[in-house]
Amino acid sequence: MSFHNYQSFWNDKASSVQGAMLAVDGSADEATLRATGQYSARQAIAALELQPDDHVLELGCGVGRIGREIAQRSALWHGVDIAPNMVEVARQRLADLGEDKVRLNALSRTRLDGCADASFDKAYCVAVFIHMDKEDFLLYLRELYRVLKPGxxxxxxxxxxxxxxGFERFEMEVAQYVDFDHSQRKDVARNQFTCPEEVRLFLKHAGFETALVLADAPFLQAIAVKPGGEDAAVVGKRLAADTDTIAYSPEWTRWFERVLAMLCGREHPSQILADMPPRDADKDAAIYHPWIRSLWRLNSERWGPCPD
Ligand SMILES: C[S@@+](CC[C@H](N)C(=O)[O-])C[C@H]1O[C@@H](n2cnc3c(N)ncnc32)[C@H](O)[C@@H]1O
Known part of the structure; x- marks a missing residue:
């Protein structure tokens, strides 16, 4: 495994289809990936107030987990990613949607090469800035500003x-560095963390107006507008009325905390699944059931065989 740059790190992960799916969100199979893709897409669609005639850009599209859903509800979905292998898997997974709906290209810098100024109505980026240095986070925000249309x-x-x-998740990362040898470079794609105040500051310095920051979960979610259209405060007020769709629920966070405990060895997956309502009970159970099972199957030497 190369730890030298974003591209080699993610390209290595995506050297097989299953490796690519695992790298994007820990889904070990297509069915789990579809379920989590629909979950994340529901949030993005509501946050973007997606319209059928929208041209949409996804930065760090991975295997098209979310893009598959967005492309079916917009005029054009353009996915870009630093890893050519990810782009190739996305191309295969989305081939049935038609070439006029889907565009894909690999990036080689922190730059949206191949994307013209003011050419997209909407843009989104999920689980990508968490794997990036802050300098690149700001550079990409500036680029996203460039390629979005006014408004x-x-x-x-x-x-x-x-x-x-969120802080507990950070502590998991910190634990890896207790005996860290400073002569080695830290993995460039490691998990990185922020807070609402910093996100608002970065958005402002990239030219955006913040419409809404949802921060009552380990993942914060930001929605911003490029000036020149509807006022950000008006957008934010409207979206605030739809936070049930956009935000992570308290239940999602509760199950996530238990998954962290599972990964740290304090819980067994069978106990979490036993405590969880049935898969069809609610939208959180619908993704956690397959996701926990898929993690369990991959780690059967640790937790024993996963029952079907
Ligand atoms: C955890 S995956 C998430 C993929 C997708 N957004 C999703 O939610 O399914 C992170 C993705 O970001 C891409 N990525 C990482 N660093 C990047 C960078 N500097 N520029 C562009 N893409 C990057 C990776 O190749 C990978 O596909």
């Missing part, structure tokens, strides 16, 4: 230090 909308997420479970 265009941006939605993204990031790890949230200001939430107790």
């Amino acid at each position: 265009g909308r941006l939605y993204f997420d990031h790890w949230n230090l200001a939430h107790p479970v």
Whole structure:
């Protein structure tokens, strides 16, 4: 595994289809990936107030987990990613949607090469800035500003230090560095963390107006507008009325905290699944059931065989 740059890190992960799916969100199979893709897409669609004639950009599109859903509800979906192998998997997974709906290209810098100024109505970026140095986070925000039309909308997420479970997740990273040899470079794609105040500051310095920052979960979610259209305060007020769709629920956060405990060895997956309502009970159970099972199957030497 190369730790030298974003591209080699993610390209290595995506050297097989299953490796690519695992790298984007821990889904070990297509069915789990579809379920989590629909979950994340529902949030993005509401945050962006997606319209059928929208041209949409996804930065860090991975295998098209979310893009598959967005492309079916917009005029054009353009996915870009630093890893050519990810782009190739996305191309295969989305081939049935038609070439006029889907565009894909690999990036080689922190730059949206191949994307013209003011050419997109909407843009989004999920689980990508969490794997990036702050300099690149700001550079990409500037680029997103450049390629959005005036009044265009941006939605993204990031790890949230200001939430107790977000901080707990950060502590997991910190634990890896207790005996760290400073002569080695830290993994460039490691998890990184922010807080609402920093996100607002970055958005302002990239030229955006913040419409809404949802921060009551380990992932914070930001929605911003490029000036020149509807007022950000008006957009924010309207979206605030739809936070049930956009935001992570308290239940989602509760299950996420238990998954962290599972990954740290304090809980067994069978106990979490036993405590969880049935898969069809609610939208959170619908993704956690397959996701926990998929993690369990991959780690059967640790937790024993996963029952079907
Ligand atoms: C955790 S995955 C999330 C993929 C997708 N957004 C999703 O939610 O399914 C992170 C993605 O960001 C891409 N990525 C990482 N660093 C990047 C960078 N500097 N520029 C562009 N893409 C990057 C990776 O190749 C990978 O596909």
